[in-house]
Amino acid sequence: MAxxxxxxxxxxxxxxxxxxxxxxxPRLRELIADMLDxxxxxxxxxxxxxxxxxxxxxxxxxxxxxxxxxxNPEIVFAEGEQTGEEGCLSVPGMSGQVTRPNxxxxxxxxxxxxxxxxxxEELLARAFCHEIDHLDGKMYTDLVExxxxxxxxxxxxxxx
Ligand code: ZN
Numbered sequence: 001m002a003x004x005x006x007x008x009x010x011x012x013x014x015x016x017x018x019x020x021x022x023x024x025x026p027r028l029r030e031l032i033a034d035m036l037d038x039x040x041x042x043x044x045x046x047x048x049x050x051x052x053x054x055x056x057x058x059x060x061x062x063x064x065x066x067x068x069x070x071x072n073p074e075i076v077f078a079e080g081e082q083t084g085e086e087g088c089l090s091v092p093g094m095s096g097q098v099t100r101p102n103x104x105x106x107x108x109x110x111x112x113x114x115x116x117x118x119x120x121e122e123l124l125a126r127a128f129c130h131e132i133d134h135l136d137g138k139m140y141t142d143l144v145e146x147x148x149x150x151x152x153x154x155x156x157x158x159x160x
Contacts, residue, residue: 004038004052009091009139011053018048018055018135020072024113028056032111035060036067044089046127048134051090059108059131063123070118073108073132082122086130086140087151095151096144100129 007013021028031054039047039060049058059070080102087095104125106118120128130140141148 002034002037003041004034006038006042006047006051006089007053009088009141011090013050013053013055014090014134014139015137016050016055017137018050018057020057021109021113024071024111028058029111031056032058032060032069036062036069039089042089045123046131047089048131050134050137057135059135061124061127061131063127065124068118069111070106070108070116070131071110071113073106073128073135075104075128075132076107076117077103077105078125078129079103082126083145084126086126086144088130088140090139091141091148093151094141094148096141096148097146098126098140098143099145100126104128106132 035047045063046061049056057072059073061068078101081099082102083099085095086098102125103121106128108116110116
């Protein structure tokens with residue numbers, strides 16, 4: 001396990017579309033372990049593989065309820081609306097207001113390529129949407145209402 005370098009905005013890789021995982025390999029398992037290490041080390045609640053420079057559809061999330069690993073995730077249901085502060089480990093020190101669905105269901109594969117389904121509200125729903133956007137080369141900064149601003153101490157722990 002190792003900490004990988006988090007790519008920051010301006011790095012072209014972040015604008016690229018990630019490819020689906022067809023087969024779980026030892027190399028991808030190592031990537032997932034490293035993504036968890038990297039996410040926790042950076043105090044993030046989510047990380048997409050593209051943020052460490054790997055264009056594969058893999059996401060790790062932990063909103064304080066334990067790690068969630070999503071391989072080839074898809075949002076299959078979304079309802080409601082929430083507007084709140086959002087940040088990103090690839091845009092360090094900044095945050096902005098983003099509107100997202102308040103309740104989403106996600107279909108994905110786990111590390112053993114078994115089908116899994118997750119349901120999330122509030123921060124977890126926001127994290128699902130934010131991370132899955134990364135897999136399509138989208139950054140939250142394109143969705144920010146008003147100005148991006150410097151993170152205050154209170155929302156520092158919610159970077160994705
Ligand atoms: Zn992000």
